[in-house]
Amino acid sequence: MIVAALVFFPAGAHERFLIRLRSWWEKAPGAPALQPLVYAPRTRQALLLTLGVFFVVQLLLPFRYLLYPRELFWTEEGYRFSWRVMLMEKMGQVQFKVVDSATGRARLVNNDEHLSVLQEKMMSTQPDMLVQFAHYLRDYYARRGVYDPKVYADAYVSLNGRLGKSFIDPTVDLAGVTDDLRAKPWILPFDDEISGL
Template sequence: MLNKWFFKHIDNSALVVFRIIFGALCFLESVGAIFTGWIKRTLVEPKFTFNFIGFEWLQPLPGDGMYYYYALMGIFGLLIMVGYKYRLSMICFTLMWSATYLMQKSSYNNHYYLLMLLSAIMVILPANKYASIDAKINPEIKTDAMPQWCRIVIILQLFIVYTYASIAKLYPDWLDATVIETLMRGKKDYVLVGELLQQKWLQYLLAYGGILFDGLIVPLLLYKPTRKYAFGASVIFHIFNSLVFQIGIFPYLSLAFTLFFFPSEVIQKLFLKKKTHYKGGAVIIPKHQNIFLVIFFTYFIIQIGLPLRHHFIAGNVLWTEEGHRLSWRMMLRSKTARTTYWIENKANGKRFKVNLNQYLTKKQVRSASAKPDVIWQFSQRLKKQYKANNMAIGVFVDCQVSVNGKPYQTLINPDIDIANMPWDVFKHSSWLLPVK
């Protein structure tokens, strides 16, 4: 029964159109990073980047290397869009995007993680079977159909993202609109809407609207009577996010997902008028279906499990950030910090203050002042640097953090040498103090 449902063939219009939009957005994201100065600020100006722990070997290319790197990613985006050497282009883009995601955390964004996952998923989807150069060169691959699992995998991934995003908002600072108020303070100067965004009634509307939208949008898109209304809400929601929060391609990528919720006849008539609509419904079970199903369910078990891991780590995730990443915890809090690093010479016990500006960019200073894992990584880097000069040191951190405008509290135990503490991936770090 499961095999018949997964491997039943349906019309592939939604996937074909999505591939074209996806490739175009990959191109825009890549070249946009060049022309907006994102690459310069994030990957060129820093002396080093804060990687995901375990990926320290991934560092930006020297000189203008990262500009060429992103230009090449843009080319792969165009190749994906037109469907030329699709599989190879998709693999190359996925590897390159994943590398840039893992090599820096100063610009961490859940949307970057989503693009990495989607790129990996697109590698295995037969998205070049129609309206592609590949299909024109090799007519034998041309088809109007795809297995139903191709639609299921996109919808299920989207459901996980939105559901966890909604659940994560169910905490006091979001429910009393404190988070939205904090986010909107920086928008006062926006033309026409700056003052409107400061209104408390609107902030409450955005707070509860965000919970309802994230929690209900996928079910409402799946349900035919509410689909059009849900699509209208999606357009308003994502355009608002694009204009107010300026988060690149991702609102438009989110809108592109809605292709998979509408009847394939509608998508075909709107975007692929010359295409024949597939109505066959053939069930074609591949030889290695059991291996496929194991991989499919293993992937989604991991996707469901990762956002839950903070429940098994002591402490408040909003404070310690242990289990925060890869968990769809989007725009949930604002942190400010007053942080001082002290280096202690192990030989004589003397201490001296670290000037962060000598090592870090302004953006990196913000991360190294409030994010525990970045604080630990910077301490390790200082230890390594001084060790190269034959000096054994300890690193002590006086870190006062305010979450969502609340009073400052001590995050790091100032009496513990962070540089000589291990990093526990799935355990609470004892040098992090609890929030009061």
């Protein structure tokens, strides 16, 4: 946006800037003489194709949330890099449970031992960060002698000031979930999805 703001400057400002830049370049010791840019036809075509693909991706990427079946603000599937940021407020809390697959022994995780206050706040409402933290916990407890740790989350989230609702299926082992671009069935549905937040 800062670079695009230059479009609104008067034409004379651009010319003065280029003249000063050229003057500075020519006075620099050992600087080669500036030659006008001449593109071969193939180079021009490759440049136009690259720029075309770049701009198409920039235009289409923000609309990828339309490919997901559920409420964007609840699941955050396709939320990043979209144009619909700053339209929601989420608050949540999450309690993780790590289970030893061999003994069945479960232990609750104190998130404060692993995360800062800001990290915990962000993680508790964002599905991808919940999975990342579950993977971290899996690896952390595996190094401490827990056999094939299973990680479960009991998460409650409030969206735009509504009452908190259960966010993650507490029966799903998040340590075995992969965070990719597919829809996330382990996110519980939001009751008011039809209302179109």
